[in-house]
Amino acid sequence: MADRGSIIAAIFVACALSTCARTRTVALSYGPPSNYSGLDCVEDATNRTPLVSRAVTNGAVTFVVDFFDVPANINATGEVLLRACGGGRCTPIARRRSTIEIRGADLGLGPNVSGPDVVRAVSRALATTPVTRNAPDGTVILRVVATTQPASELDALDGSGRYASFVPSKLVGCSITPPVDFDSTESPVFLSLPIFGDPCELAQVALCAGAR
Amino acid sequence: MKQPIARFAAVSALVAGCAQRPPSAPVSVAVYVSGDEALAARWPRTLTARLAPTIALRRAELAAPSASTTxxxxxxxxxxxxxxxxxxxxxxxxxxxxxxxxxxxxxxxxxxxxxxxxxxxxxxxxxxxxxxxxxxxxxxxxxxxxxxxxxxxxxxxxxxxxxxxxxxxxxxRPRVSVSIRSVDGAALAIDGRAAACRAPCRVDLISGVHVVVARAERFEPRTQSVTVTDRPASLVIDLAPASASRASEQWAARGREGAPQDSSASMALLSIAASAPRVALVRSEREPRSTRLHAALVVDGTVASRAELRPAGAASDDDGAALLRELLIRGRVLEPARPVYLSPWFWIGIGAAAATGVGVTAWVFSRPIETTIVFDGR
Known part of the structure; x- marks a missing residue:
């Protein structure tokens, strides 16, 4: 009788422990193709050197993932949000930043690499490590900034609980998601740089990254 | 400060209400078994333990019949x-x-x-x-x-x-009408003749002294003289309740006359003869391959219930207990097993189960969600 009770108790505890939290996975990808990916920007209209070449030159690139709280019922285009938050006016959620350093060799990028190839290479390299295992609750915007600054510079919080600003001269790219609740969304989430105009320039990447 | 005190008082009252009441004295039931001497000797003793603790069985001891002296x-x-x-x-x-x-x-x-x-x-x-x-x-x-x-x-x-x-x-001399009243149905014997009529009745007698004897079951017989003149007369004969000995005699007489032992009248006499307000009579009749058990319960002079059982072979103590339990429940001497829904613990259990269900449901739906975000490497 005692054995039977113990078995039932063990089953109950196992069930309870195994179902303490519901786990789910949301896929993140660059797109759609009609938008700028944020990795396909150039220095400016006259100097059309791709910013991604900075990664090739530097030999490594750091991808910095931040989350920004937004109201749950927000209904605004990414560009509007970008302008509203640009230049560091919005503060990323503290202690939710994750950084992923990837060597240039691992990206396999050459000097004349084109936009789609960059996106594919970056996506493949970033897929090896989860961005986070516990996305923030509620509606947020996820931003991925690619920079040649080392992760050690970017992970630290200053005395007021803020992260260090990105340096424009070291930016490689920047993209954001639309406002999304990762705990409830059922579809893949796309990253892009929602701007108008051609080409996509460093100034717009810097605006996205809140660089000063 | 008042609210906790009031709550404590309410909880105390609830707990006190749920507390078990002290057990009352068991109800005594006399058992008379006929047709099987072994069962008659054994059952009142062995069946008590097999019934509810609220019932105490004892063997019905009948008073010695009154001697029919003349x-x-x-x-x-x-x-x-x-x-x-x-x-x-x-x-x-x-x-x-x-x-x-x-x-x-x-x-x-x-x-x-x-x-x-x-x-x-x-x-x-x-x-x-x-x-x-x-x-x-x-x-x-x-x-x-x-x-x-x-x-x-x-x-x-x-x-x-x-x-x-x-x-x-x-x-x-003309005959004179005499009206006689007594216990309803009492047999009236006049001047030593066999019962002339049953009370109340009217008889025509020659004037003179006459002797009327009134006899009724469950009552002591009584003899009364009446002097009849030339005018109609009336006579009332009150009877005293029968003593245990008298009832025993009357019960035995019914048996000699072949009346069923468990008829209503016989059961009432048995109750008086045993000096017990509650008597269970069990008749055991052996048949070739089984035993037929008839039981009747008399409570305060009235047959309250009957039951019957036909076990295969000889009757066991379990058979006797089952028969008596059924008899006592039908006679409202023994409470049947309470339906579980009448127990406060049932509703406490239901409440606890419901609360647990609500809690588990709330917990399931309020569990934190951990979402892993990964790049699609394709």
Whole structure:
């Protein structure tokens, strides 16, 4: 009788422990193709050197993932949000930043690499490590900034609980998601740089990254 | 501060209400088993433990039946036996005195009209021979008014003449209606005749002293004399409840007459005879391959329930317990097992289960969600 009770108790505890939290996975990808990916920007209209070449030159690139709280019922285009938050006016959620350093060799990028190839290479390299295992609750915007600054510079919080600003001269790219609740969304989430105009320039990447 | 005190008081009251009440004294039930001596000896003892603790069984001990004595009859026979030789030896005074101890009313109450007639006839003869003609006439008139059959014995002619005259006078007197009331259905025996009618009833009697005996089950019999004149009369005979001995006698008499032991009347007598307000009668009848058990329960003189069981082979203690349990439940002496929904613990359990269900549901739906975000590497 005692054995039977113990078995039932063990089953109950196992069930309870195994179902303490519901786990789910949301896929993140660059797109759609009609938008700028944020990795396909150039220095400016006259100097059309791709910013991604900075990664090739530097030999490594750091991808910095931040989350920004937004109201749950927000209904605004990414560009509007970008302008509203640009230049560091919005503060990323503290202690939710994750950084992923990837060597240039691992990206396999050459000097004349084109936009789609960059996106594919970056996506493949970033897929090896989860961005986070516990996305923030509620509606947020996820931003991925690619920079040649080392992760050690970017992970630290200053005395007021803020992260260090990105340096424009070291930016490689920047993209954001639309406002999304990762705990409830059922579809893949796309990253892009929602701007108008051609080409996509460093100034717009810097605006996205809140660089000063 | 008041609220916690009030809450404590409410909880205390609730707990006190839920507390078990102290057990009351068990209800005593006398058990009478017939048809199987072994079961009769064993069951009252062994079945108690198999029933609820609120029931205490005991063997029904019936009072010894009242002895059916007839002292008046005996006295009359003795007096007649003494009178005959006294009369023959002309000791007439002694002859008369021989009947001093004889009560003709009692002899009639015992149903011996023949003996009453002989005693009165001898009294007439002795008184007449002793030269007490008034007494002799009184005895003759009594003989005539009771309409006793005159014994066909050879007596003196003056005696026969006196008795003949008395009979003639009695025959010329009109009969008078006498209304008799007693316990409903009581058998009324008048002047030693077999029960003439059942109470209440009306009889026509010749004027004179008459003897009425009222008998009813569950009551003590009673003899009452009534003097009938030339006017209608009424007589009320109250009966006292039967003693245990009397009830035992009446119960045994019913058995001798072949009446069922478990009939309502018999069960009422059994209850009185056993001096127990609750008596269970179990009749065991062996059949070739089984036993038939009949049970009846009498409570306060009324049959409250009946039950029957037919176990294969000999009846076991379990059979007896099952039979008695059914009998006592039907008779409302034993509470049936309470339906579980009447128990407060059932509802407490339901409440706890519901609360647990709500809690588990709330917990399931309020579990934190951990979302992993990964780049799609394609």
């Amino acid at each position: 002292p008046a009859t005996a006295a009359a026979i003795a007096a007649i036996a003494r009178a005959a030789p006294l009369f023959a030896s002309a000791e007439f005074a002694q002859c008369s005195h021989a009947f001093d101890a004889v009560s003709v009313d009692d002899v009639l109450a015992e149903g011996r009209r023949d003996l009453a007639a002989r005693a009165l006839l001898w009294s007439v003869a002795c008184a007449l021979a002793d030269e007490r003609p008034e007494d002799a006439r009184r005895f003759a008139d009594r003989l005539a008014s009771l309409e006793l059959e005159v014994p066909s014995v050879v007596t003196r002619p003056d005696v026969e003449s006196l008795v003949s005259d008395a009979l003639a006078r009695a025959a010329s």
